[in-house]
Amino acid sequence: MADSKKVILTCTVCLSNNYTTTRRKTSTKRLELMKFCPKCGKKTLHKETK
Numbered sequence: 001m002a003d004s005k006k007v008i009l010t011c012t013v014c015l016s017n018n019y020t021t022t023r024r025k026t027s028t029k030r031l032e033l034m035k036f037c038p039k040c041g042k043k044t045l046h047k048e049t050k
Contacts, residue, residue: 003024003025003026004022004023004024004025005022005023005024005025006020006021006022007020007021007022007023007031007048007049008020008048008049009021009031009033009035009046009047009048009049010046010047010048010049011035011037011039011040011044011045011046012044012045012046012047013037013040013044013045014037014039014040014044016037016039017049018035018037018038018039018046019035019046023048030047030048031047031048032045032046032047032048033045033046034046
């Protein structure tokens with residue numbers, strides 16, 4: 001997996017860093033996923049942070 005990179009996903013509502021995942025370096029857009037936020041207690045949009 002030499003062409004992948006670790007990223008941190010942050011909740012857009014409460015701004016807590018909840019998830020880490022890997023993604024390909026070839027994509028240019030930031031990763032956005034609907035994930036469960038334990039702090040908010042519901043599914044919210046999580047965005048990739050630097």
